[in-house]
Amino acid sequence: MTARLLDGKALAARLRARLAERVAALPFRPGLAVVRVGDDPASAIYVRNKDRAAQQVGFLSRTLHLPATTAEGALLEQIAALNADPAVDGILVQLPLPAHLRPEVAIAAVDPAKDVDGFHPLNAGLLASGLPGLVPCTPRGVMHLLAEAAVPTAGRHAVVLGRSRIVGRPMAQLLLAADCTVTIAHSRSRDLPALCRQADILIAAVGRPELVRGDWIKPGAVVIDVGINRLPDGRLVGDVAFPEAAARAGFLTPVPGGVGPMTIACLLENTLEAALARRGLARAAA
Numbered sequence: 166m167t168a169r170l171l172d173g174k175a176l177a178a179r180l181r182a183r184l185a186e187r188v189a190a191l192p193f194r195p196g197l198a199v200v201r202v203g204d205d206p207a208s209a210i211y212v213r214n215k216d217r218a219a220q221q222v223g224f225l226s227r228t229l230h231l232p233a234t235t236a237e238g239a240l241l242e243q244i245a246a247l248n249a250d251p252a253v254d255g256i257l258v259q260l261p262l263p264a265h266l267r268p269e270v271a272i273a274a275v276d277p278a279k280d281v282d283g284f285h286p287l288n289a290g291l292l293a294s295g296l297p298g299l300v301p302c303t304p305r306g307v308m309h310l311l312a313e314a315a316v317p318t319a320g321r322h323a324v325v326l327g328r329s330r331i332v333g334r335p336m337a338q339l340l341l342a343a344d345c346t347v348t349i350a351h352s353r354s355r356d357l358p359a360l361c362r363q364a365d366i367l368i369a370a371v372g373r374p375e376l377v378r379g380d381w382i383k384p385g386a387v388v389i390d391v392g393i394n395r396l397p398d399g400r401l402v403g404d405v406a407f408p409e410a411a412a413r414a415g416f417l418t419p420v421p422g423g424v425g426p427m428t429i430a431c432l433l434e435n436t437l438e439a440a441l442a443r444r445g446l447a448r449a450a451a
């Protein structure tokens with residue numbers, strides 16, 4: 166079997182074009198503020214890409230770049246100012262933060278109505294309760310990819326590798342809401358290959374290069390690779406051994422060009438939703 170590729174780059178471009186049309190028809194411009202602290206090189210690239218994508222769909226986007234030595238109190242003051250700014254609909258604090266700053270404190274300081282990352286405990290709690298709220302961007306992007314490929318979810322066994330706040334946990338909640346039977350596996354789980362072999366839908370989000378081998382995959386399964394890992398030789402690979410997986414899976418996301426572009430498109434969707442909800446307008450259709 167040769168897997169069909171799920172082209173996140175193309176789907177993200179279509180989503181962004183649709184968002185741009187909707188923004189052009191609005192009597193206001195949604196505002197996104199991205200906070201970056203310190204000089205993590207990967208974060209610099211991610212933030213630049215988010216800012217550029219936001220501008221391209223017609224948002225007002227601004228980046229606040231704070232020095233690596235910023236004290237927690239000063240960061241919280243900046244977040245409070247963005248919470249109070251009526252022109253700002255979405256606030257994103259780029260992670261990781263420098264080691265002296267507690268990410269959970271920064272995240273909890275963001276107004277939940279502007280929490281376009283969906284990381285605030287209120288939004289995480291709404292998702293875990295099966296209630297509407299702002300949903301983390303990467304898992305939301307994965308659900309778009311599954312829908313685009315018309316992958317049935319009801320009654321299917323989804324195995325999520327990874328339990329992070331950013332991907333694994335919210336991913337499991339969204340799959341549960343889509344009526345999957347969900348297993349969350351992680352670094353302490355026993356016999357990962359056997360767990361993965363049970364998956365009709367396998368989501369790999371552990372940040373371990375090419376951990377998932379071809380023989381971990383049930384023939385015909387849908388395999389979504391959230392990992393982006395740089396190898397010492399400079400190659401970019403996912404959490405799934407791509408050539409082996411392509412020979413077994415029914416559907417497979419490439420790295421790069423799979424989940425990555427969907428994350429940014431969903432950040433823009435969340436920002437538009439937050440902008441509409443803050444003005445008492447209807448929520449955007451997911």
Ligand code: GUN
Pocket residue numbers: 257258259260261282302303331428
């Ligand atoms: N760092 C890696 N992924 C993300 C993300 O989705 N949001 C934020 N804020 N930081 C990240």
